[in-house]
Amino acid sequence: MSTENRGKTYTVERGATKLRAGQGLGTGLGVVIKHFADAFTKKLDSPEKTSGVFTVQYPEERLPLAEAYRNFPILLYDDASGQELCTSCFQCQRICPPQVIHMAQAKDPATGKAIPAVSAFVIEYDACMSCGLCAEVCPFDAIKMDQEFELSTDYHSGLTVDKTDLNRPISFYEKLAPTFWGEVKDGALKKLQANIKRRPGELGIAPQMLGKVPTNPETAPLELRTTT
Ligand code: SF4
Ligand code: SF4
Structure with missing residues (x-):
């Protein structure tokens, strides 16, 4: 101053x-x-x-949690038919950055030909980075992101999750993300119906639904089919 x-x-x-x-x-x-x-x-x-x-x-x-909140992927199956939406197209496996998705395509035991269903599906949750790319790329809306985050365990192998534990009914995801499912529902169910026609017997039915839903009515039971 x-x-x-x-x-x-x-x-x-x-x-x-x-x-x-x-x-x-x-x-x-x-x-x-x-x-x-x-x-x-x-x-x-x-x-x-x-x-x-x-x-x-x-x-x-x-x-x-907000609808868009995501943690780890889950697989969807249809409540009524018990049929899984996954066709084992391998797109999620290819795009996964840390390569933690592993799967095997189902085969028709009568013909040995690959069919649009998955026989084994495993995700290593411990290395998944929750990027959501698998869900984004899936053309059948079969894999979606769950909001469950309380997954800590005292044994490491418990975070390698197979199809039985990954599977959720569509109604579960519809409640979790009503807007997102509403946007894709019609297309996803239409594709599922087309794929069911190519799945003989119990193939494509979620393990937890076996015995609770009728086997595919559009194809003969496996034991009645003949090898061509
Ligand atoms: S969320 Fe990302 S890291 Fe996790 S399984 Fe899907 S693609 Fe892989
Ligand atoms: S979850 Fe989707 S992208 Fe992955 S194999 Fe199944 S159908 Fe293909």
Whole structure:
């Protein structure tokens, strides 16, 4: 400060508002009180409605997850027919960056020819990076991303998951992601119907649905078919 300005009184303006003594303190205190009050009005039914700064008492309390939230892949089967949507086209296996998807295509035991169904499907969850590329590339909407994240285990091999544990009914995914499934549902079910016609007997039926659904009515049971 130059010597000629010494002793003068200055008023500091913050924006267009002149603050009186103590006014800034009052404003800051107001913010603190608002956050304090918000902490007692937390709502856990929707992320959009949630406001304020508070602690979620996990695992007793949980914030709902957004539809687009993804963790690890699962495979879908049709609730009514028990038929898996996967045709073993290998596209997800090819695109998976860490190469953690492994599968084998089913074969018609009567002819030895490959059919659009999968006989074995394994994903190594411990090395999956949840990128979702497998689900994006699948032309049959057979593989989707689940939201389950509590998968810790005390044995490493428990994270190598086979078809029996990967399989979920379509109704499960429809509840999880109603918008996403609604966008692809008609096309996916149409393709499934076309593929079922090429699956003899029990081939293509999810392991957990065997014995609960009739075998493919459009093809003869395996024991009645003749080798051509
Ligand atoms: S989410 Fe990504 S890393 Fe995981 S299995 Fe699918 S493609 Fe592979
Ligand atoms: S999950 Fe989809 S992309 Fe992967 S093999 Fe099956 S049908 Fe093909």
